[in-house]
Amino acid sequence: MTVVIRNTDKELFTSGHRGCAGCGEMTAVRQVLMVAGPNTIVANATGCLEVASTGYPETAWAIPWIHVAFENAAAVASGVEAALKKLGKKEGVNVLAFAGDGGTFDIGLQALSGMLERGHDVKFFTFDNEAYMNTGIQNHRLLPGPSEEGEEGP
Amino acid sequence: MEMKEIIRGNMATALAAKMARVDVVPAFPITPSTLFPEKISEYIANGELDAEMILVESEHSAISAAIGASAAGARVATATASQGLALMHEVLFIASAMRLPIVMAIGNRALSGPINIWADHSDTMAERDTGWMQFYAENNQEAFDLMLMAFRIAEDRRVLLPAMVGLDAFTLTHTMEPVDYPSQEEVDDFLPPYQPPYTLDVNRPMTFGSFATPESYMEFKWSHTRALEESPPVIDEIFEEYKKRFGREYKRVTGYMTEDADVIIVAMGSVSGTLREAVRQMRKDGIRVGAVKITTFRPFPFKEIVELCGGAKIVAIAERAISPGFAGPLFGEIAGAFINQPSRPLISDFIIGLGGRDVTLKDFREIASTALKEAEEGRVEPLVKWININPEEAPPGGE
Numbered sequence: 363m364t365v366v367i368r369n370t371d372k373e374l375f376t377s378g379h380r381g382c383a384g385c386g387e388m389t390a391v392r393q394v395l396m397v398a399g400p401n402t403i404v405a406n407a408t409g410c411l412e413v414a415s416t417g418y419p420e421t422a423w424a425i426p427w428i429h430v431a432f433e434n435a436a437a438v439a440s441g442v443e444a445a446l447k448k449l450g451k452k453e454g455v456n457v458l459a460f461a462g463d464g465g466t467f468d469i470g471l472q473a474l475s476g477m478l479e480r481g482h483d484v485k486f487f488t489f490d491n492e493a494y495m496n497t498g499i500q501n502h503r504l505l506p507g508p509s510e511e512g513e514e515g516p
Numbered sequence: 517m518e519m520k521e522i523i524r525g526n527m528a529t530a531l532a533a534k535m536a537r538v539d540v541v542p543a544f545p546i547t548p549s550t551l552f553p554e555k556i557s558e559y560i561a562n563g564e565l566d567a568e569m570i571l572v573e574s575e576h577s578a579i580s581a582a583i584g585a586s587a588a589g590a591r592v593a594t595a596t597a598s599q600g601l602a603l604m605h606e607v608l609f610i611a612s613a614m615r616l617p618i619v620m621a622i623g624n625r626a627l628s629g630p631i632n633i634w635a636d637h638s639d640t641m642a643e644r645d646t647g648w649m650q651f652y653a654e655n656n657q658e659a660f661d662l663m664l665m666a667f668r669i670a671e672d673r674r675v676l677l678p679a680m681v682g683l684d685a686f687t688l689t690h691t692m693e694p695v696d697y698p699s700q701e702e703v704d705d706f707l708p709p710y711q712p713p714y715t716l717d718v719n720r721p722m723t724f725g726s727f728a729t730p731e732s733y734m735e736f737k738w739s740h741t742r743a744l745e746e747s748p749p750v751i752d753e754i755f756e757e758y759k760k761r762f763g764r765e766y767k768r769v770t771g772y773m774t775e776d777a778d779v780i781i782v783a784m785g786s787v788s789g790t791l792r793e794a795v796r797q798m799r800k801d802g803i804r805v806g807a808v809k810i811t812t813f814r815p816f817p818f819k820e821i822v823e824l825c826g827g828a829k830i831v832a833i834a835e836r837a838i839s840p841g842f843a844g845p846l847f848g849e850i851a852g853a854f855i856n857q858p859s860r861p862l863i864s865d866f867i868i869g870l871g872g873r874d875v876t877l878k879d880f881r882e883i884a885s886t887a888l889k890e891a892e893e894g895r896v897e898p899l900v901k902w903i904n905i906n907p908e909e910a911p912p913g914g915e
Binding site for chain 1: 585587732
């Protein structure tokens with residue numbers, strides 16, 4: 363797969379956020395937005411990314427961005443996309459959703475299932491670090507599960 | 517030009533949403549509100565309404581999609597009831613905190629358990645602190661009018677808050693009643709297209725729903741609360757304009773024969789008509805009784821309640837909800853309205869019509885006579901009386 367990183371005049375996910383040094387999620391988001399470009403709206407699940415990037419009154423997002431709760435990024439993105447369609451503003455605009463692996467496959471699975479079945483024009487990005495990391499490495503049900511050394515995942 | 521149709525309450529709220537030209541309707545079926553999304557879907561299929569319907573997989577997603585759509589600049593309506601409203605709970609706070617004027621019809625229905633699909637107000641009472649406005653309809657005409665006015669009030673730049681319009685399960689949602697409604701042209705004139713002050717717009721990027729620390733959280737809450745506190749004059753203004761345009765009068769709280777009343781019975785929703793009839797009949801028997809109907813529960817009409825009920829010996833609250841371990845929720849609000857008054861009536865609480873149990877003229881007679889006896893004795897003991905209850909039939913509890 364070829365990824366074309368566009369030359370944008372400005373960063374769409376800017377510096378100054380509170381992501382830990384070397385955090386993979388912040389780098390991934392920055393690169394996704396470099397590809398997606400400025401005509402992009404993001405719906406974000408609760409998690410590290412939302413906490414680290416939007417401490418009021420600051421924001422790292424140079425594109426329209428919305429966060430509602432943990433399990434519903436797919437439903438929020440569905441609503442954004444449907445509204446843009448109805449208002450004639452969808453043309454050329456990307457609607458993206460960002461969630462962690464828990465916010466995608468565990469607590470977020472139902473909303474994601476609905477969004478996929480309805481066929482919304484939304485691209486859903488999962489940052490898979492294999493546990494609920496924002497709260498401190500708790501287990502969830504994405505298979506294969508986090509495995510200890512010497513153990514096989516299910 | 518006024519038109520008239522004989523329709524169910526759910527059709528009245530759907531008709532109001534159609535005439536409001538809603539853009540997006542995310543909805544999930546639940547008894548007794550299902551006819552709302554069915555009707556909207558029919559309007560879209562018939563070409564009578566140009567809107568996007570989102571067939572979500574739960575009420576949690578219905579309100580989440582409503583937030584996304586409203587933040588993107590759409591006029592949004594949905595409908596739910598009971599468990600569906602409870603499932604939305606955590607998201608309701610976020611819709612109002614984002615100041616999104618979503619309008620939601622609620623087929624007021626009892627909460628489980630045990631599961632029950634009939635009328636009471638426990639579902640919306642459980643959401644009273646979510647920062648939404650709450651209106652309660654007495655009949656299908658009110659359901660239509662309040663639903664239509666809710667868009668205008670919610671979208672007013674001085675308010676910018678979501679609104680619930682409650683209509684009692686089955687008594688209103690499924691009952692056919694004549695409803696007058698204006699022409700589309702008149703509605704368009706009353707309710708211009710939604711002009712959101714802030715949207716998710718790629719030409720003007722904004723962050724919605726950011727993380728707030730102790731340094732800013734209280735200011736958000738304060739600002740949101742202030743918007744509700746300052747909304748009554750706007751609501752009154754729009755009620756007044758509606759009356760001028762369409763001839764039907766609305767008040768946040770309405771009194772009936774309260775002036776010289778010894779006992780005033782306060783109620784909300786569809787029992788209000790029965791209550792007024794009971795008052796008429798009791799007046800014929802020489803009982804000095806009055807009635808008060810609360811239409812706007814949030815913002816709560818503190819001042820108006822005191823003005824209407826302040827002269828009575830006793831206020832009898834007849835409410836279709838219970839806060840176990842306390843009293844009915846309305847008791848707390850009305851007692852609060854009087855607490856700093858130099859003189860105040862006794863306040864007595866009656867629980868009626870839970871889970872759709874019929875509320876009759878006889879029940880209101882019993883409430884009035886009990887309350888008058890309490891007034892005579894000068895004490896309200898016990899505070900909470902359950903009307904039409906059969907303790908012998910109650911299921912066994914613990915030892």
